[in-house]
Amino acid sequence: MSELLNTNQAYDIQIGKCRSIFLQKNTDYGTAWRILRPRSVTDQIFIKAQRIKSIETYGKQKIDESIANEYIGIINYAIIAILNIALKEDEIIKVKQLLNNYDQQITLTKQLMMDKNHDYGEAWRSMRVSTFTDLILMKILRTKQIEDNDGKTLISEGVEANYRDMINYAIFALIRLDENSTVFASK
Numbered sequence: 001m002s003e004l005l006n007t008n009q010a011y012d013i014q015i016g017k018c019r020s021i022f023l024q025k026n027t028d029y030g031t032a033w034r035i036l037r038p039r040s041v042t043d044q045i046f047i048k049a050q051r052i053k054s055i056e057t058y059g060k061q062k063i064d065e066s067i068a069n070e071y072i073g074i075i076n077y078a079i080i081a082i083l084n085i086a087l088k089e090d091e092i093i094k095v096k097q098l099l100n101n102y103d104q105q106i107t108l109t110k111q112l113m114m115d116k117n118h119d120y121g122e123a124w125r126s127m128r129v130s131t132f133t134d135l136i137l138m139k140i141l142r143t144k145q146i147e148d149n150d151g152k153t154l155i156s157e158g159v160e161a162n163y164r165d166m167i168n169y170a171i172f173a174l175i176r177l178d179e180n181s182t183v184f185a186s187k
Helices: 008-031 040-058 067-086 095-120 129-148 159-186
Strands: none
Touching: 008 067, 008 095, 008 159, 040 067, 040 129, 040 159, 067 095, 067 159, 095 159, 129 159
């Protein structure tokens, strides 16, 4: 078995894939996603996470789209949500600035992961990929509740923190999927 990459390296590899797809889709579609209201972005993430859970639960799929691609979609939609929170409703953003904003948000999200990972001692490496799916779904439901409460919370983190956690859980899932495929390929 090949040696596992450290978390920092593995994270950067996965986010590089996500960023590349984000750029390609923005080249194809522009920033059409700017029209989405926060609730709609949350629902898009829900659809992707629910599909992953369905495939994990039943072991069948009819659409030839990998689970990994769905996790990438979760990451990029969560970034879209965070970007939409930061931008004014009618603000136009050019590709270069968009990528700078993407990178800034990923830097903040990665730092959150590194801080939590330090405190939890790499516990995520012992978790099942399906648990990441469930945690993402839980964060989505929390986000929906906060949105239904007009963004108000009593003692809980807001929607942005939940989106960041969704990103980090999805990246962990992608890392684990890659590691699992490497293990099976070497047998």
